[in-house]
Amino acid sequence: MEVSPNAYRPHRYLLPALLLPVLLLALAGCGDPAAPAAGGAGTGGAGDSGGAGESAPATPELEPHPDFTMTQAELEALTANAPRAARAAVAEKPQYFLELAAQLLALPSVQLRLVDKDHALPADAVPDDLVVLDRYADVLTLNRSGLSLRAALIPDLLAMVEAARQDGILLPISSTYRSYEYQAGLFERHVENLGEEQAARVSARPGTSQHQLGTALDFGSITLEFADTAAGEWLAAHARDYGFSMSYPDGYEELTGYSYEPWHFRWIGRTATGMETAFFDGLQQHMLEFWNEHEAELRRKLK
């Protein structure tokens, strides 16, 4: 069973007859015929067909992806000021990067909108597809009534909660959509209790909270201890598989503007968490900053 694919491969791809003996010789000397340089992306879609790439090394003039009018050199220029790890990852897997980018460009822009201390939402920005979670009270664990989120993420949320339950874990939801006005009151209370400087480390000024997007949610106790609970550990390991990304990871306060929040996740969708994982070291802030800066340019390069 394992041998036959190699034998049939040349026929399937209709390689020129002259190449056949060469290829077979090469395979004969190779203990692991699956190894050739098909690239590390691993996810089916972009796999380049057979050995064609071996005889045609990439040149700067080639376009790495058929959906974009962009050469390898132009892609490198686009990522020139991205974090070093991201630059390296894009250079290594340009086709996979552009494949994910094409998918992300098809989404509503708000899904990847950068909202942080320097990028605020207007006071009147209210999602138009909010749903009250009480409707799903039989499957969700809700710490209070009246919580709401955007309809767009409900399928991924339900799938994630179901997967956690299959692992014997409940994911209690404590906070979800917050309006600009609500956030204003919340920040004011933090200032009264902690002073302005400390309040800004743990709470967002109105307009700068991801919760106003209707796609961010807080789980469990909303304390650091949550990281060591079963739910906290499960989310840290699996949330990205369902399109949820930890916004304020441990050790990145300088980058994100916030101290560690193991309970706070923003839904950006599974394609985006895939992009974040493959190209931005799993750092949402790096990816959203990049996207915020380059989305328009990538869109212009779409065919």
Ligand SMILES: [Zn+2]
């Ligand atoms: Zn939060």
